[in-house]
Amino acid sequence: MRALVVYESMFGNTQAIAEAIGGGLASTMAVEVIEVGAAPTQLADDLDLLVVGGPTHAFSMSRPQTRADAIKQADGPVISIGDGLREWVGRVSGTVAAATFDTRVTRPRLAGSAARAAERRLRRRGLRMVAKPASFYVQGTTGPLCPGETDRARRWGEQLAATVTGLPTAG
Numbered sequence: 001m002r003a004l005v006v007y008e009s010m011f012g013n014t015q016a017i018a019e020a021i022g023g024g025l026a027s028t029m030a031v032e033v034i035e036v037g038a039a040p041t042q043l044a045d046d047l048d049l050l051v052v053g054g055p056t057h058a059f060s061m062s063r064p065q066t067r068a069d070a071i072k073q074a075d076g077p078v079i080s081i082g083d084g085l086r087e088w089v090g091r092v093s094g095t096v097a098a099a100t101f102d103t104r105v106t107r108p109r110l111a112g113s114a115a116r117a118a119e120r121r122l123r124r125r126g127l128r129m130v131a132k133p134a135s136f137y138v139q140g141t142t143g144p145l146c147p148g149e150t151d152r153a154r155r156w157g158e159q160l161a162a163t164v165t166g167l168p169t170a171g
Contacts (some may be wrong), residue, residue: 008054024157043094053101054085059112061086098127
């Protein structure tokens with residue numbers, strides 16, 4: 001079985017979560033983790049699971065303006081510099097099981113979620129969701145990730161793999 005994890009990340013936090021999810025999926029599946037700018041918009045026929053994630057910007061998926069604002073806040077180069085998850089989800093096609101995740105600040109706890117927005121858009125494009133959207137937390141806008149979040153992301157990846165493959169989780 002094969003999974004694809006597509007992520008958008010500005011400061012590296014969402015990338016770290018995507019890689020941890022990929023590590024969890026790899027317990028029972030072949031996995032590719034790829035930045036959204038390099039991700040295919042036509043999903044392969046042999047793909048069993050698509051996992052999509054990005055940072056929550058202004059209560060939803062990033063937009064060109066929120067990405068420009070994030071670049072101004074960066075101490076160095078950012079990871080996702082072109083189109084983001086919003087644009088990619090609008091072009092992706094295929095029929096596959098899917099799940100979404102996001103990263104968001106711990107304080108203040110704000111409404112809205114990039115994962116929920118991506119889930120709605122993927123459903124409209126015909127993808128079948130196999131899990132509720134998941135959120136992983138960051139300390140402040142640029143990070144770092146809150147303690148334990150990469151471990152939690154890995155476990156979530158293991159659970160997703162078990163859901164899709166029908167095999168029990170390792171833990």
